[in-house]
Amino acid sequence: MLRMPEPDQNTLARRKDIIAAMRDIIPTPGGVIVDDDQLRPYECDGLMAYRQLPMIVVLPENTAQVAAILRYCHTNKIRVVPRGAGTGLSGGALPMADAITISMMKFNRVLDIDWDNRAAVVQPGVTNLGITRAVEHEGFYYAPDPSSQIACSIGGNIAENSGGVHCLKYGLTTNNVLGVEMVTIEGDILRIGGKGLDQAGYDLLGIVTGSEGLLGIVTEVTVRILRKPETARALLLGFNSSEEGGNCVAAIIAAGIIPGGLEMMDAPAIKATEEFVQAGYPLDVEALLLVELDGPQVEVDYLIDRVGKIAKDCGAVYSRISESEEERLLFWSGRKNAFPAIGRISPDYMCMDGTIPRGRLSEVLTGMQDLSRQHGLGVANVFHAGDGNLHPLIMFDANKPGDLEKAEAFGADILKLCVAVGGVLSGEHGIGVEKRDLMGEMFTSDDMKHQERIKMAFDEDQLLNPGKVFPTLHGCGELKTLHAKAVADKFPDIPRF
Amino acid sequence: MVDVLSPTTPDQLRDAVGWALGSETPLEIIGSGSKRAYGHSVQTNAVLDCSKLSGILFYQPEELVISARAGTPLSDIKAALAEKNQQFHFEPGNFPALLNGASGPNAGTIGGLVACNLGGPRRIKVGSARDHVLGFEAVSGRAEDFKSGGRVMKNVTGFDLSKLMSGSFGTLGVMHTVTLKVMPNDETSATVIVACSDPRAAGKAMTLAMRSENEVSAAAWIAPEDAPHLDVPLAGEYGSGLVALRIEGPHPSVAWRADALCRALADFGECHEVPESHSHNIWRVVADVVPFAASQNAGSILWRVSVPPASGGNICADLMEKTGGRTMMDWAGGRVWLQLSGSDAPDGMAGTIRDVVTSAGGQADLVRAPDDMRQSIAVFQPENPALARINARIKENFDPHGILNPGRIAPVSQNGEGV
Numbered sequence: 078m079l080r081m082p083e084p085d086q087n088t089l090a091r092r093k094d095i096i097a098a099m100r101d102i103i104p105t106p107g108g109v110i111v112d113d114d115q116l117r118p119y120e121c122d123g124l125m126a127y128r129q130l131p132m133i134v135v136l137p138e139n140t141a142q143v144a145a146i147l148r149y150c151h152t153n154k155i156r157v158v159p160r161g162a163g164t165g166l167s168g169g170a171l172p173m174a175d176a177i178t179i180s181m182m183k184f185n186r187v188l189d190i191d192w193d194n195r196a197a198v199v200q201p202g203v204t205n206l207g208i209t210r211a212v213e214h215e216g217f218y219y220a221p222d223p224s225s226q227i228a229c230s231i232g233g234n235i236a237e238n239s240g241g242v243h244c245l246k247y248g249l250t251t252n253n254v255l256g257v258e259m260v261t262i263e264g265d266i267l268r269i270g271g272k273g274l275d276q277a278g279y280d281l282l283g284i285v286t287g288s289e290g291l292l293g294i295v296t297e298v299t300v301r302i303l304r305k306p307e308t309a310r311a312l313l314l315g316f317n318s319s320e321e322g323g324n325c326v327a328a329i330i331a332a333g334i335i336p337g338g339l340e341m342m343d344a345p346a347i348k349a350t351e352e353f354v355q356a357g358y359p360l361d362v363e364a365l366l367l368v369e370l371d372g373p374q375v376e377v378d379y380l381i382d383r384v385g386k387i388a389k390d391c392g393a394v395y396s397r398i399s400e401s402e403e404e405r406l407l408f409w410s411g412r413k414n415a416f417p418a419i420g421r422i423s424p425d426y427m428c429m430d431g432t433i434p435r436g437r438l439s440e441v442l443t444g445m446q447d448l449s450r451q452h453g454l455g456v457a458n459v460f461h462a463g464d465g466n467l468h469p470l471i472m473f474d475a476n477k478p479g480d481l482e483k484a485e486a487f488g489a490d491i492l493k494l495c496v497a498v499g500g501v502l503s504g505e506h507g508i509g510v511e512k513r514d515l516m517g518e519m520f521t522s523d524d525m526k527h528q529e530r531i532k533m534a535f536d537e538d539q540l541l542n543p544g545k546v547f548p549t550l551h552g553c554g555e556l557k558t559l560h561a562k563a564v565a566d567k568f569p570d571i572p573r574f
Numbered sequence: 575m576v577d578v579l580s581p582t583t584p585d586q587l588r589d590a591v592g593w594a595l596g597s598e599t600p601l602e603i604i605g606s607g608s609k610r611a612y613g614h615s616v617q618t619n620a621v622l623d624c625s626k627l628s629g630i631l632f633y634q635p636e637e638l639v640i641s642a643r644a645g646t647p648l649s650d651i652k653a654a655l656a657e658k659n660q661q662f663h664f665e666p667g668n669f670p671a672l673l674n675g676a677s678g679p680n681a682g683t684i685g686g687l688v689a690c691n692l693g694g695p696r697r698i699k700v701g702s703a704r705d706h707v708l709g710f711e712a713v714s715g716r717a718e719d720f721k722s723g724g725r726v727m728k729n730v731t732g733f734d735l736s737k738l739m740s741g742s743f744g745t746l747g748v749m750h751t752v753t754l755k756v757m758p759n760d761e762t763s764a765t766v767i768v769a770c771s772d773p774r775a776a777g778k779a780m781t782l783a784m785r786s787e788n789e790v791s792a793a794a795w796i797a798p799e800d801a802p803h804l805d806v807p808l809a810g811e812y813g814s815g816l817v818a819l820r821i822e823g824p825h826p827s828v829a830w831r832a833d834a835l836c837r838a839l840a841d842f843g844e845c846h847e848v849p850e851s852h853s854h855n856i857w858r859v860v861a862d863v864v865p866f867a868a869s870q871n872a873g874s875i876l877w878r879v880s881v882p883p884a885s886g887g888n889i890c891a892d893l894m895e896k897t898g899g900r901t902m903m904d905w906a907g908g909r910v911w912l913q914l915s916g917s918d919a920p921d922g923m924a925g926t927i928r929d930v931v932t933s934a935g936g937q938a939d940l941v942r943a944p945d946d947m948r949q950s951i952a953v954f955q956p957e958n959p960a961l962a963r964i965n966a967r968i969k970e971n972f973d974p975h976g977i978l979n980p981g982r983i984a985p986v987s988q989n990g991e992g993v
Contacts, residue, residue, distance in 0.1 A: 193781045193884035216787065238730045245727060251734065252705050265960045272882035273936050274697060274908050277955040278965045278983070279746075280704055283737020287730050304787040327636040333659065333758035372789070376827030432726040434637055464727035465637075504728040512731075519731055520721075527720040527972065528733040534967035546732065559595070559716060559974060571590055572580045572626070 079127060079510055081544040084175035088155055092132060095155060099135050099177070102145045110134040119160065119178050123225070124168040124511055126427075126481060131158065131172035138183045140258065140266060140296040146179065147294065148264030156540050157262070159290040161201065161233030164225040166428060167509030169236060169289045169545055176543075179294060181232050187211045188297070194272045196255055198299045201232025205239075208300060217302040220247035223505065224413065232295050238287030240505030242338045242412075245463035247303070249505070251286040258297035259285060262536045272299060284531055289507050290542040292535040306371035309337065310381050311408045314388045315362030315395025319343060320439035322364030325391035326462045327435065329368070329384055336384070338369035339463030340412050343442065346419070346457040346470070347411075353418035356411030359395045366462065367412055369405075415459045416470065423455070423472035427484045431495030432466045432504035444494050445469060452487040454480075466504035467495065493518055508546045516548055530556055577620040581627060584711065584719070584750045590622055591748060592717035594977045603744040603979050605645050605683030608670035609690055613743055613982045614953050615945055624685060627750045635660055639708065639725050641753040644685025651684050655756055663757040664702050665694030665792075667861030672876060673942055674868050685749050691741030694861040695792035695820070698784070698883065698905040704740035706755045712739065712747035715973025725753050738968070744979045746972040760822035763791075764832045765853040767806055769844040771798050771815035773894070773901065777887015779817045779842040780906040784883070786838055788831040792820040792857060793906035795890075800865035800902060804856050806848050817842070818856050860904055866913045868942060873916040875943045877927055881936030883908035892930050897923050916944070924951045954983055 088095070099109045110116055111133050120128045137143045150157050156176035163170055172178050184200035190212055191198070197208055197219070205226040208219040222241035223229055229239070234250045235257065247253070256270030270282040285292055316322040322341055329336065342350070342358075342365045351358040358365055366388075370380040381398055388396055399405035411418075419426045433441050442458065449456045455472040469491050473484040492502050496518045503512055516525060529551055532539070539550050577599075581587040594601050602616040605624050627645040634640075635658040642651060648666075655661055669692055670681040688710070693702025700706075709723025722735035739749060766783075770776045776795035783790045796804060798815045806816070819839075821831045836845045848856065859865075866876055877899075881889050886907020894901055899914040914923060922943055931938045937955035940948065957965060969976075 191882075191884070192785060194882045195784060196882075238734070240728055240730075248701070248705065249728065249730075251737070252701055261960075261964075265963075267960050267964070268958070269961065271935050273880045274693075274702070274883075274905060275880035275937060275939075277937055278957040278961055279968060280691070280737045280741055281961065281964065283704055283734055283740070286737075287734050304785070304789070307787060330638060330758070331636045333761060335757070372823070373787075373827050373830055375830045376824055379824050379826050432724075432728050434634075434639075434726060436634070436637055461728065466726075466728045499724070500726055501724045501729045501731045503731045504726070505730055507730050508732065516732065519724075521719070523718045524720050524722065525732070527714060527718070528722070528735065530971035531733050531735070531738070531968060534964055534971055556971070557974070560718070571586045572582065573578060 081173060084173065088175040089132070095177070096133060098149055099133065099146065102142055102149070103135055103137055105138065108136050108138070119163070119172060119180070122163040122168060122170040123166045124171070124509065127168050127171050127510060129172045129174060131178040132175055134178045134180055136180045136183050140260065143179070143260045143294055143296055144264045144266055146177070147260055147262050150177065150540055151262045151264065151538070154538060154540065156543055158542055159236070159294050161230035161236065162204065162228050164229040165233060165237060165507065165509065166430070167503065167507040167511040169507050169509035169542070171510050173544065181230065181294070184232070184296065191272065195302050196272045196299055197302050198297065199231060201295045201298055202230050205229050205231055205234055212302050213305065216305050218305045219253070219300055220303055221250050221253055231298050231300065235286050235295055235298060236288065236290050237505070237507040240466065242340060242461060244461065245339060246335050246337050251283060253301045254282065254286055254298065255301055256299040257282065257285060257295045259293040259295045261293045262538070262540050267293070270299070289509060289546050291532055291546060292541065306337070307373045308377050309369055309371035309405060310377050311367060311369040311399045311405045312381060312384055312388070313358070313395070313397045313408055314366040314368065314393045315359045316364045316366070316392065317362065317394055318439070319364040319442050321392050322366050323435060323438040323462070325366060325388055325393065328387050328391050332383065332387060334380055334384060336368050336463065337371035338367065340367040341365065341460040341462035342412065342415065343458040345455065346415055346459050349422050349457055350411040350415050350418040353421055354410050354414045356407050358411050362395055367408055412459065419457055419470045419472060424474040424476065427471040427473065427488055429467070429469045429471065429488050429491050430503050430506040431492050431500055432464070433495050433498050433500035435462065435465045437498040441467070441494060441498060445491060448487060448490050448494070452483050454483055454487050461504070465500065489515060510545060513546060514548050526551060526556055578623055579620065580623045580625070584627070587624070587627065587748060587750050588713045588717055588719060591713045591715070594620060595715070595717045595975055598975055598977070600977045600980045603748055605686040606647065606681060608681035609673060609686055611673040612690065612941065614948055614984070616979050616982050618980070622748065624748065624750070625683065630654060631751065638727070638756050639753060640756050641725060641751065642684050644683060644749045644752055646684050648682045648684055648687060659759050660756045661759050662706060662754065663696060663700045664706055665696040665861055666692040666703065667694045667863065671867045671869070672863055684752055688740050688749065688752050689742065689744050695794060695857055695904055698793060698908060699791045704737050707736040707740055707752060708755055709753040710736055710739055710749045711751040712749040714747040715975065715978045720747065723753070727755060743982045745969060745982055746978065748978065761824045762828050762850050763820055763822040763853050764828050764850060765848040765856050766819045766821065766832055766835045766839070767846050767848055768817040768839050768842050769814040770795070770817045770842055773890040773903065774887045775842060776815065776817045776903065777884070777890065777907045779839055780819070781884045782838065783819045783835060784906045786835065788821060788835045789823070790819050790835070791822045792860070794818045794860045795903040796865070797901060800900070803859045803864050806852055806856065818860065820853065820857060863902065863911055865902060866911055871913060875914045875916055875919055875922055875947070876941045877912040877938055878941045879910040879912060879927070879931050879936060879938045880908060881910065881931060881934045885934045886910055889930060889934055889936070893927065896926050896930060922947050922951055928955070952984065
């Protein structure tokens with residue numbers, strides 16, 4: 078069971094004073110939330126299995142207020158949980174009983190669109206899709222597109238280094254962010270990166286992106302915007318086995334083609350989505366590939382043809398090419414509704430997020446079927462086949478005693494399997510609390526301590542988002558100690574000159 | 575007498591760093607030593623030579639991934655990729671050729687490439703080394719093994735230390751293994767060149783090209799006196815400066831986009847489409863900054879300026895006026911190379927240059943200069959104090975005794991501080 082740091086009784090005893098101090102900083106009515114019924118919407122994020130009422134929620138409106146809040150928290154040793162739109166799937170915004178949840182959703186303005194530098198400067202509460210909406214009239218868009226893009230905030234995207242279905246060609250959040258303004262727990266306002274491509278010193282932008290709210294609170298974001306491709310077309314390709322489907326993905330890439338989107342679904346996922354949205358998916362195949370090519374019309378037509386031929390050589394038993402924009406969207410509607418489709422056939426489902434080397438796909442899928450029998454729970458698979466990111470959907474019934482625990486154990490076994498074949502625990506959802514205790518599967522204690530030393534450089538008192546990412550946070554003293562075992566006094570085997 | 579340690583295994587590397595830690599002996603860390611003259615020079619009595627930590631561990635073209643020991647020569651890696659018609663998408667040029675005392679083409683190691691976060695003309699579209707490193711294994715200044723990332727494209731497991739190590743110049747840890755993403759070569763490419771001698775106009779042309787939907791993968795400007803290096807007919811015939819814009823992809827798409835781009839840029843001057851055979855040479859010249867190579871420019875000083883791309887044209891013109899130097903632009907103006915004659919600029923003109931650049935939200939790094947100049951002025955753009963504080967803490971936490979490349983990024987001050 079998930080264990081969080083013990084609430085600090087001293088902080089809880091000072092709740093009244095803390096509320097007063099917050100109201101001084103944010104005088105706007107509604108800016109400081111203290112009543113249980115109003116705190117309730119903040120008790121969890123997209124990982125709804127875990128809930129905790131925050132001590133208070135604050136909604137600052139500008140960077141100066143964020144700095145004042147963090148400075149106060151630093152001085153008074155009060156824990157802080159940053160929160161964006163609350164759509165995260167790993168529990169990164171799970172509140173704590175003794176912590177202030179800082180919601181950034183009042184930071185909702187687009188500040189500057191710099192067409193010449195192809196950059197947009199926005200506040201962190203702007204939604205992912207909101208950025209595209211703000212620039213699409215000039216033919217631009219923001220590339221990373223997590224499936225929650227209609228609701229998730231760009232600040233949250235930075236915290237989790239969010240992905241989407243176009244990562245192989247266009248990269249993750251980290252490859253599309255140019256700069257941030259961030260407030261540290263000490264109340265310092267840092268500007269990291271900008272519209273230029275280089276930054277002085279260490280790559281702090283790279284470290285902050287994907288740091289899950291442990292290093293600071295982002296108050297402004299500069300992202301790269303891209304010209305929207307002139308057109309896009311998709312192919313649906315059916316195969317008699319996931320192995321053949323996987324081979325087809327490898328063959329497409331080996332031919333030098335990097336599709337904008339490259340998705341795969343297994344038979345249970347195909348069946349569930351077809352019943353739900355009637356996208357016209359074939360029901361007699363074991364694996365379905367959705368390949369999207371984007372670019373100028375002439376390029377897309379040419380590549381569609383090439384991919385079609387490659388698929389035929391790879392033994393595709395079903396092939397359909399979108400002939401209109403409506404049809405392309407119909408193809409996608411199945412994939413994009415895969416999660417709710419599973420939600421329709423199972424009372425509850427748990428979405429996992431491992432990444433594997435693509436070549437190990439059929440082995441992992443077979444292993445997953447074995448685990449499914451072992452744990453007595455069903456699983457359906459949707460897969461970002463281009464970049465190896467798997468989303469197994471474990472089906473269970475939370476009202477059935479013991480089912481949630483079974484699902485959690487099943488999920489952990491899947492992730493262990495991913496790591497065992499050379500993959501990782503999370504491709505795009507983050508560690509949060511969900512996968513925190515599995516970090517040891519991938520990292521040694523020294524690996525994690527080096528990560529924690531970054532944390533220590535930003536937040537020595539460990540006030541920002543405690544209990545997330547790391548199974549145990551070592552104290553600063555321990556992290557600073559030099560271990561004698563590391564210090565060799567001789568090295569007879571090393572060639573010297 | 576300088577001690578040279580040449581570990582051949584990761585275990586030996588850890589022992590070597592352990593010895594340095596125990597005896598408080600600072601180490602200069604080198605691969606092939608090709609970029610030794612970059613950054614502040616490191617004064618130590620011991621050199622940690624990683625060139626024997628060499629060899630490709632695995633290369634899986636269909637998975638777009640290569641993993642190698644950090645000391646593997648870049649030439650070996652490039653040869654392996656070329657055999658499978660693949661490449662590093664970030665297109666690192668022959669950076670060592672810009673430095674004094676550097677060796678031949680393809681010098682350098684894969685570890686050095688990552689440690690210096692190199693990136694060539696395609697950076698404007700796909701980023702630099704840091705965007706393509708999937709994982710690494712290293713020994714920190716605490717003589718402890720640590721790793722981050724992995725070998726897969728999409729990974730958000732823990733803090734992304736691969737980014738931190740990229741461009742850290744060996745000051746946080748010594749990498750012995752790096753894993754990078756590779757990409758297929760494009761089916762074909764073409765370059766559109768526009769006659770344009772004024773850097774301000776060139777900046778506008780490049781901005782327009784980047785804003786267009788033609789997916790320009792590189793945009794550079796070369797001054798009239800350097801244009802002959804590009805070896806395209808326009809150069810000889812017109813004697814003008816040139817804007818070069820590269821289009822890559824499948825054949826029909828490249829032809830279509832190159833035409834569209836030519837039409838869009840007609841107002842800027844004579845516009846031509848250069849075929850693939852010549853296109854490769856153009857981008858080698860730009861990636862390697864051939865006009866400013868050390869061997870051809872004895873006694874000169876070379877600055878590398880990074881600014882928001884659309885301001886590059888104006889900054890470039892400003893710098894030329896204020897310093898009298900020669901310039902070249904890459905990254906659609908985002909990178910400006912500035913070469914000064916050593917005798918005209920005994921102080922490197924750092925103040926003048928950084929005033930111009932900083933006011934535009936950019937930065938200027940000194941790439942090539944005599945040793946004494948590189949010791950007396952900040953080679954890399956000084957960070958603002960708040961960031962410098964965080965960076966110093968990171969350095970302190972990873973290398974508490976300051977044994978890894980001390981002073982490489984910022985010169986060691988009187989009280990021994992500096993990273």
